[in-house]
Amino acid sequence: MFWDVPGDWREVQISIDHHLSVYAGRSGVLVEAAGAIAGKIDSLESVLDNLCERTCPDCREPCCVRATVRYDFRDLVFLHFLWKGLPVGQPSAVAGKACSCLGDKGCVIPRMVRPFMCTWYLCPAQMALVRAAEAGSEAFLVGWLREIQECRKALERGFLQIVSPYGK
Numbered sequence: 001m002f003w004d005v006p007g008d009w010r011e012v013q014i015s016i017d018h019h020l021s022v023y024a025g026r027s028g029v030l031v032e033a034a035g036a037i038a039g040k041i042d043s044l045e046s047v048l049d050n051l052c053e054r055t056c057p058d059c060r061e062p063c064c065v066r067a068t069v070r071y072d073f074r075d076l077v078f079l080h081f082l083w084k085g086l087p088v089g090q091p092s093a094v095a096g097k098a099c100s101c102l103g104d105k106g107c108v109i110p111r112m113v114r115p116f117m118c119t120w121y122l123c124p125a126q127m128a129l130v131r132a133a134e135a136g137s138e139a140f141l142v143g144w145l146r147e148i149q150e151c152r153k154a155l156e157r158g159f160l161q162i163v164s165p166y167g168k
């Protein structure tokens with residue numbers, strides 16, 4: 001996995017920070033784009049919480065115990081543009097153990113700064129509820145998550161473009 005070693009983690013943050021400070025003059029639109037993504041994630045909080053309340057308490061195989069979750073480059077670009085603080089490192093990667101960010105009452109990281117994979121993933125029990133929803137936020141959830149994913153890809157492309165020697 002990537003950036004599991006603390007030194008590698010620090011290095012990638014410093015590198016992104018450096019590029020953002022050097023190309024700050026070109027990145028205003030991307031700061032706005034990151035803010036828009038944050039707004040979209042925020043707007044899903046209640047529908048995701050509601051799904052969790054209806055499924056997680058009775059879950060026999062919690063995903064945060066089974067899954068190996070990492071921040072990817074797209075997450076880091078988003079978080080650097082968002083300026084809400086950075087995680088101190090990757091969630092722990094020890095196979096067979098619960099995610100190191102899992103606390104007694106669920107994830108200890110605010111949703112906005114979690115790996116997006118954790119927001120994107122809807123388990124089978126939650127997907128069943130979403131598929132059964134005929135109206136309301138749940139019925140549109142998958143589409144909204146896809147939209148956020150596309151915005152994240154665009155943000156990453158924008159970042160790579162401004163730091164590229166061929167970017168404008």
Ligand code: SF4
Pocket residue numbers: 052055056057059060061062063064123124125126
């Ligand atoms: S999201 Fe699904 S798999 Fe994960 S803990 Fe909740 S019910 Fe279980």
Ligand code: SF4
Pocket residue numbers: 063064067069091099100101102103106107108109114115118
């Ligand atoms: S970061 Fe949080 S939501 Fe994601 S797997 Fe770990 S505990 Fe679960």
